[in-house]
Structure formats: C-alpha cells, structure tokens
Amino acid sequence: MAEVRLENITKDFGRVRALEGLSFHIEDGEFFVLLGPTGAGKTTTLRTVAGLERPAAGRVLLGGEDATGWSPAQRDVAFVFQQYSLYPHLTVFENLAFPLRAPGKKLGAREIRRRVEEVAAKLRIESKLDNKATALSGGEMQRVSLGRALVREPACFLMDEPLSSLDAKLREGLRVELKHLQVELGATILYVTHDQVEAMTLADRVGVLVGGHLQQVGPPEEVYEYPDNLEVAQQMGHLPLNLFPVEEEAVRARGIDRIGVRAEHLRVLPEEQAGPDDLRAEVLRVERLGAEEVAFLRVGNRRLYAMGEEHGRFPDAGEVAVRVETDDSLAFDPSGRRLDRDPGGRGEAPPGGESPADAARRMARGLRD
Amino acid sequence: MSDTARSIVEPGKRAKRVAGLVVAAYALVTLIPILWIVGTSFKSPNDAIAYPPKVFFEPTLEGYVNVFTTRSRQSPEYMESLPPPETWYDKLVRQRNMVITGPSRFGDRYLNSLIIGFGSTFLTVVLGVLAAYAFSRFRVPLRDDLMFFILSTRMFPPVAVAIPLFLMYRELGLSDTHLGMIILYTAVNLSLAVWLLKGFIDEIPREYEEAAMVDGYTRFQAFRKVVLPQAKAGIAATAIFSLIFSWNEYNFAVLLTSGNAQTAPPFIPLIIGEGGLDWPAVAAATTLFILPVLLFTVLLRKYLLAGITFGAVR
Numbered sequence: 001m002a003e004v005r006l007e008n009i010t011k012d013f014g015r016v017r018a019l020e021g022l023s024f025h026i027e028d029g030e031f032f033v034l035l036g037p038t039g040a041g042k043t044t045t046l047r048t049v050a051g052l053e054r055p056a057a058g059r060v061l062l063g064g065e066d067a068t069g070w071s072p073a074q075r076d077v078a079f080v081f082q083q084y085s086l087y088p089h090l091t092v093f094e095n096l097a098f099p100l101r102a103p104g105k106k107l108g109a110r111e112i113r114r115r116v117e118e119v120a121a122k123l124r125i126e127s128k129l130d131n132k133a134t135a136l137s138g139g140e141m142q143r144v145s146l147g148r149a150l151v152r153e154p155a156c157f158l159m160d161e162p163l164s165s166l167d168a169k170l171r172e173g174l175r176v177e178l179k180h181l182q183v184e185l186g187a188t189i190l191y192v193t194h195d196q197v198e199a200m201t202l203a204d205r206v207g208v209l210v211g212g213h214l215q216q217v218g219p220p221e222e223v224y225e226y227p228d229n230l231e232v233a234q235q236m237g238h239l240p241l242n243l244f245p246v247e248e249e250a251v252r253a254r255g256i257d258r259i260g261v262r263a264e265h266l267r268v269l270p271e272e273q274a275g276p277d278d279l280r281a282e283v284l285r286v287e288r289l290g291a292e293e294v295a296f297l298r299v300g301n302r303r304l305y306a307m308g309e310e311h312g313r314f315p316d317a318g319e320v321a322v323r324v325e326t327d328d329s330l331a332f333d334p335s336g337r338r339l340d341r342d343p344g345g346r347g348e349a350p351p352g353g354e355s356p357a358d359a360a361r362r363m364a365r366g367l368r369d
Numbered sequence: 370m371s372d373t374a375r376s377i378v379e380p381g382k383r384a385k386r387v388a389g390l391v392v393a394a395y396a397l398v399t400l401i402p403i404l405w406i407v408g409t410s411f412k413s414p415n416d417a418i419a420y421p422p423k424v425f426f427e428p429t430l431e432g433y434v435n436v437f438t439t440r441s442r443q444s445p446e447y448m449e450s451l452p453p454p455e456t457w458y459d460k461l462v463r464q465r466n467m468v469i470t471g472p473s474r475f476g477d478r479y480l481n482s483l484i485i486g487f488g489s490t491f492l493t494v495v496l497g498v499l500a501a502y503a504f505s506r507f508r509v510p511l512r513d514d515l516m517f518f519i520l521s522t523r524m525f526p527p528v529a530v531a532i533p534l535f536l537m538y539r540e541l542g543l544s545d546t547h548l549g550m551i552i553l554y555t556a557v558n559l560s561l562a563v564w565l566l567k568g569f570i571d572e573i574p575r576e577y578e579e580a581a582m583v584d585g586y587t588r589f590q591a592f593r594k595v596v597l598p599q600a601k602a603g604i605a606a607t608a609i610f611s612l613i614f615s616w617n618e619y620n621f622a623v624l625l626t627s628g629n630a631q632t633a634p635p636f637i638p639l640i641i642g643e644g645g646l647d648w649p650a651v652a653a654a655t656t657l658f659i660l661p662v663l664l665f666t667v668l669l670r671k672y673l674l675a676g677i678t679f680g681a682v683r
Contacts, residue, residue: 052579072582079583085576089598098594102585152584 001188002063002155003028004049009058011044018044020212022058026156029186031179033220035199035235036209042192045209046158049190051075062155073104078149080159084141086133092144093129096120099152119147122181139170146178156188163198175201196236200224208232230260230336239263239294239305241330255339260330263307267323268295268314274321281322286314297322403659409652417648432649434458436475436640436657440467475654478636482616483661484547485632489554490611494604496555497562498570502592504563505570506578516567519560527557531624538625545629550622554615562607569603570596605672609665616662633658 005025011018019041026032036042047053049060051072059068067075078099086095096116100107107115120126123143128136133144142162149157163171163178179202182189193199199206200220207217208231216228220236227233234241244259246252274280281297281304295314297304304322308314331339380388409417411428440462451468454460462469504512534553535544543549573596581591597604619634626632637654640647666673 050579050583052583071587072579073585073587075583076585077583079580081576081580083574083576085574085580087577087580087595089601098581099584103587103590104585148580148584 001028001186003030004156004188004190005059005061005064006045006049007059007061009045009048009055009060011041011048011053011055018212019048019055022209022212022214024207024214024217026188026190028188031182031187031189031191031202031204033199033203033206034190034192034209035194035196035206037194037235040209041212042194042209043160046079046160046190046192049075049156050077050079050158052079073102076152076155078152078154078157080145080149080157080162082161082164084145084165086136086141086144086148088132088134090133091129092120092125092131092133092136095133095144096129096147096151099148115151119151122150123147123177138166139174142166142174146181150181150185156190159189159191161193161195162191164193164195178202196238199236208235210235227330227338229338230258230332233260233330233332233338237262239307242266242304244302255333256331257334258332259324260332261324262328263294263305264309265324265328266304266306268297268306268308269321269323270315271319271321275323277323279322279324281320283315283317283320286316295320406652406659407656410649410656412649412652414645414647414649417652418646429461429649430458431461432647432651432653433657434461435647435650436653437473438462438469439471439473441470442467475633475636475640478631478633479657481547481626481630482632482634482658485550485554485630486612486616486661488547488551489558489615490608492551492555493558493562493611494608497559497566497607498597498600498604500559500563501566501570502596504567506575516564519563522556522560527620531620534621535624545626545631547630550626550630550632553621553625554611554618558611558614561610565607565610566600566603569600573599602672605669609669609673612665613662 003026007023009019009022022041022045024032034042034045044053048055051060051067051070051074055068059066061067062070062075062077086092087098090098093116096119097112099105100112100115116129117126120129123146125140125143125147128140128144133141136144142165145162149159163174166174175198181187182202191198191202203220205217206220206223208215208223208227210231215232215235216223223232224236227236230241230243239262242261242263244261246256246259268281269278271280279299281299283295284298284303285296287294287296291309293308293314295306295308297306297320299322306314306322314320333339408424408426410432411430412423412426413429413431416423416426438458443466445466448463448466448468451463454463459469503509504516509515538544538549541549543552577595577599578588578591581595582588586594617634618632622632623635626635633654637651637658640651640654
C-alpha cells in the first residue's frame with residue numbers, strides 16, 4: 001500500500017473545466033471518500049489517479065513518486081468500476097486471474113490459483129468460480145469486481161460508486177464487508193460516491209467536491225457538523241438543509257445572510273405547546289420509516305423538513321409548532337461561507353453580538369408574522 | 370389460451386406456425402435450383418438435357434471426372450488395342466470412346482479461388498478490425514467524413530473503375546497475380562468491414578479496456594484480450610460477407626486474370642466449350658464451388674447467432 005497525493009490537478013473537457021486546482025492527499029492505509037453531486041468531477045479525479053485521464057496541469061504522486069506521466073499499467077492501482085466491468089467472455093476464475101496474468105506479473109499457474117481461491121474465499125464466491133461472469137447476480141458481480149482488485153495487492157484501490165447499482169439491502173451488507181476488509185488489509189482506498197451515508201460510514205476522511213473544487217476535507221463527523229460552506233452542508237445531509245433567509249437588518253449587519261438548520265435539529269411540537277419564538281407550520285406529509293420519521297412541512301410558501309427518531313412524534317396533518325434548536329444552526333454569509341468556523345466556538349455568541357442561534361430564533365419570529 | 374405466461378409482444382402459437390410455413394416455403398423455393406445443380410452434376414450428359422427433365426436417374430460420376438480431366442476421342446480400333454483400364458475413372462471415360470490425356474486446369478483455378486478468397490478475407494478482417502477500433506475509440510480527425518468516404522467507395526458501379534484498374538494493374542505488374550486480386554478484393558470489402566465492425570466495437574464498453582489497462586495490460590494487449598473476444602460475432606459476420614463476395618466475384622476476375630491467377634468463376638463457364646455442352650461437368654464444378662462458402666458459414670453460424678443477442682449482456 002502507498003500514499004496518494006494530488007497536487008493542483010486541473011482538467012478540461014473541451015471548454016468545460018472539470019477540475020480546478022485539486023489538491024489533497026491520502027495517507028497509507030486510509031479510507032478516503034470523495035463525496036459530491038453528479039458532475040462534480042469525482043470520477044474524473046479517480047480516472048486521473050488511475051492514469052486513464054491526463055490532467056491539463058498538476059501532479060499525481062503515488063508512494064512519493066511523480067506518476068503523472070505513467071501509463072495505467074505502470075501505476076499499480078486497482079480500479080473498481082460502478083458497472084462492475086467483468087469481462088463477459090471469461091469465467092469468474094479467469095476474471096479474477098486476469099490481472100495476475102498481466103504481462104509484467106509472471107506468476108506461475110499454481111500461485112495464481114492459490115491467490116484467486118484465497119480472495120474468492122474471502123468474498124464468499126468460491127462456489128461461483130466456474131460460472132460465466134454474466135451469469136451472476138448483481139451482488140456477486142460486484143464481489144467479483146472487488147475480488148479482481150484485491151488479488152493484485154496493489155498500491156491503492158480506486159472505487160467508483162461501486163455499490164450504487166445494487167439494491168439497498170445488498171448495498172448495506174457490502175458496505176459493512178468493505179469497511180471490514182479495508183481495516184483487515186490496511187488498504188489505501190480512494191472511494192467516490194454521491195451517497196452521504198456511504199461517506200459517513202466508510203470514510204476515515206471525506207473530501208467534498210462540488211463543481212470541480214474541493215470544498216472541504218476532514219473526518220466525516222467534523223465535516224457534517226462544521227461544514228465550511230453551504231454547498232458542503234447541503235452535500236453532507238441526508239435530507240435537504242432547511243434554509244432561512246435573514247431579513248433583519250441588525251443580523252445582516254453582522255454578515256449573516258442565511259441560516260441553515262438540519263432536519264433532525266428542527267423540533268416539532270404540538271400546536272398548543274408553541275412558544276413565542278416558534279414557527280407555526282402545516283404538515284403536508286409524514287413518512288414513517290420504521291426507526292425514524294420524516295415530516296414535510298410548510299411555513300408560508302416555504303418547505304421545511306423535520307426528522308424525528310421516536311414514533312408518532314409527528315401528527316399526520318394539521319398545524320404544528322416548529323422550534324429551531326439553538327445550538328445546531330449554521331449561519332452563512334452572502335457568498336455561502338459558514339460564519340463562526342471555529343469548531344470550539346460553536347453556538348457561542350461572538351463578542352459584542354448575538355449568536356447565530358439567537359438570530360435564527362428572531363428570524364423565525366419574523367417569518368411567522 | 371395458453372397456460373404459460375408470455376409477453377404481449379411475443380408471437381402467439383398460430384403466428385409462429387404461419388411463420389414456420391412461410392420460412393419452409395421460402396427455403397424450398399431457394400433450395401430447388403441448388404438441388405437441381407447438385408442433381409445435374411450426377412447425371413449423364415443425355416439425362417442432363419433430357420426432355421421432360423428427369424428427376425429420377427441413374428447417378429454417375431462422369432461430370433466430376435470430366436471437370437478434373439482433359440480427354441481426347443479415339444477410334445474404336447485404338448480403344449480395342451488399349452490394355453484394360455487401371456482405374457474406375459479410366460473405365461468411365463472409355464465408355465465414351467475417350468482416353469484421359471491429363472488433368473484439367475480446374476484444380477489450379479479452384480486453388481486460386483481458395484488462396485485469393487481466404488487471403489483477402491483474412492486481410493479484410495485484420496485491417497477492418499484495426500480501422501474500426503481506431504474509429505470507435507480514438508479522436509480521429511474528420512472521423513465522420515472519413516467514415517462517409519469509406520462508405521462512398523461502394524456507391525459507384527464497379528465497372529466505372531474497370532478501365533483505370535486494368536491500366537493501373539498492368540503498369541504495376543499486378544495483373545493476373547494472386548497478390549493483385551487479394552488487394553483488389555480487400556479494398557472492395559474493407560468499406561463494409563469497417564462499418565460493420567465499428568458497430569460491433571462501439572457496443573463494447575470502453576470500461577473493459579480501461580479495466581484491463583489498469584490491470585497491467587497495454588492498450589494493444591487489452592485490445593487483443595478483451596475487445597477481440599467480444600467482437601467475435603462481428604468478426605465472423607464480416608468474414609462471411611467478405612468471403613462470399615471475393616469467392617463469387619466474376620467481373621474483375623474476367624478482366625484482370627487469365628493464365629496464372631484465374632479464379633474458378635471465370636473458368637467454370639469455359640467448360641461448356643470443351644467437347645459440346647457438358648452440363649454435368651459444369652454442374653459438378655458449381656457444386657464443388659459452393660462447398661467452401663457453405664462450410665465456412667455453417668462453421669461460423671454460432672457466432673452469427675451470437676451477433677443477434679449482442680449487447681444484451683452487461
């Protein structure tokens with residue numbers, strides 16, 4: 001395994017700039033997740049590391065060596081594709097053996113068989129070795145695809161949304177297995193996804209990529225709780241972020257343009273319990289997901305999302321009171337940058353002014369009127 | 370109705386039966402001439418021209434013997450003086466008061482056809498698959514124009530280039546050579562081959578090659594190990610079309626070949642001139658001529674069928 005470093009990578013497709021000055025590094029044995037919406041440049045980043053794309057500028061370093069000009073074969077990285085890309089004309093065994101039979105490898109037939117069988121056992125696909133690759137289920141195909149990467153013992157693994165074409169159950173199962181394998185092997189993994197759940201559960205560190213710019217890098221919990229800007233905050237949430245525009249001059253004067261509150265921090269109360277600062281909202285729909293509930297609310301012409309973990313917390317219809325939990329709101333300036341970035345200073349009032357939470361509460365009062 | 374569930378786009382039982390009958394009728398109509406040729410090749414000259422035509426007859430190999438030999442007619446006295454015939458074909462020929470004077474040129478012509486037909490087919494497939502891969506995968510400048518240009522070589526009647534080709538081949542010393550004919554048929558077939566193969570290669574996702582290249586193979590190795598096996602159906606179809614064309618081609622063969630590299634198609638009609646209308650010999654030559662393409666197609670049939678389901682697997 002080796003560390004991976006990207007320095008100022010820029011890449012254009014025709015007139016479209018796909019990546020702009022992208023720099024980050026992945027430590028040896030680290031699980032790094034690149035999270036971003038469709039078209040953010042995640043796959044391009046991955047392909048650049050693999051050598052399938054040449055960057056217009058910048059360097060790719062593998063294990064400390066400049067690999068920018070190397071061919072994919074020279075880089076010794078393994079790629080797991082979203083669509084599995086198993087060679088359809090080969091059996092599972094031949095698919096797994098394919099990288100070991102590469103011209104540079106020179107492994108004996110015995111050694112190849114040993115390693116293929118070892119990986120097959122690890123991924124529980126031993127019984128499928130003689131099947132045609134196309135005669136497998138989706139989950140099995142993705143296991144083989146992972147196996148084809150694992151047999152090689154490469155410098156690092158590159159994974160392009162490997163779980164996204166599986167159904168939810170399988171995806172969760174494989175996700176756990178994948179993390180387990182990574183810890184066991186101490187593998188360096190660069191993993192690309194648009195699914196924030198995968199980012200939260202798998203990553204040692206997560207990088208949020210939007211519009212070809214790396215917005216923020218950090219441990220997933222930290223990025224979730226202290227997003228640098230609005231785009232990161234929106235990427236890292238399971239539900240859309242509730243955004244309140246700030247209209248009060250006193251608050252705006254301190255640079256606060258919008259207040260964001262996550263769905264789980266929006267407190268929903270029966271209408272009778274409404275305090276003076278609370279909003280009154282109409283319940284449009286409630287989705288009961290078993291362990292949790294999601295309410296779609298309307299205040300004026302604005303949609304809000306609230307999430308609760310207890311059952312029966314939300315009434316199916318009618319009016320409710322909504323309270324903004326003071327400590328967990330996020331304040332953004334007009335450019336979308338989050339104010340009060342210092343993780344330690346969260347929720348505390350900056351000297352000579354009120355906290356974003358106070359502002360949110362006051363703003364909420366304004367919305368209600 | 371039937372008790373097994375089926376999609377509404379699937380044909381029903383009656384539709385399938387009707388389709389079967391239509392296909393059978395069509396097969397019968399197209400097979401009759403071929404069966405007639407094969408039948409004629411086993412007839413005696415008299416049976417071949419009998420009126421009304423004979424469907425049942427006493428089979429003989431005379432036609433085949435005549436195709437492969439040259440013979441001369443002798444006087445009855447001379448025939449009497451000969452020692453008894455050594456072989457069955459000697460015997461067959463002597464019944465008509467003739468003796469075999471040597472082999473005919475049919476064997477050579479047949480061999481020429483094999484060399485030129487398979488040679489140009491091989492060259493067409495090799496060049497076609499490389500060109501199609503390049504057009505499919507690389508950013509070739511003016512790609513669409515070039516593809517159209519390649520196709521446009523099929524748009525004029527071959528006779529339009531007959532005279533320029535004839536002069537060109539004479540100047541280059543390619544007239545009446547195997548190489549010249551292989552080059553010519555390859556040039557004609559290549560347009561179809563590139564278009565056909567490009568379609569098949571377009572269907573193969575690039576990810577397979579990329580996976581192979583990341584797995585430690587060069588682009589060419591990835592092409593050989595991953596693209597070629599998956600393009601098998603397209604290659605087989607292209608090979609069959611190329612072979613059928615170059616095997617049957619008549620006009621250019623008449624124009625550009627004579628003593629050395631003449632193929633079977635211009636030779637077969639010449640059999641008529643030797644010793645009257647020898648229809649059984651013509652039919653025998655034709656029967657033998659049909660065989661290689663027939664065999665080739667039957668051998669590659671399973672890839673042709675695979676071509677129909679191509680792209681359905683992921």
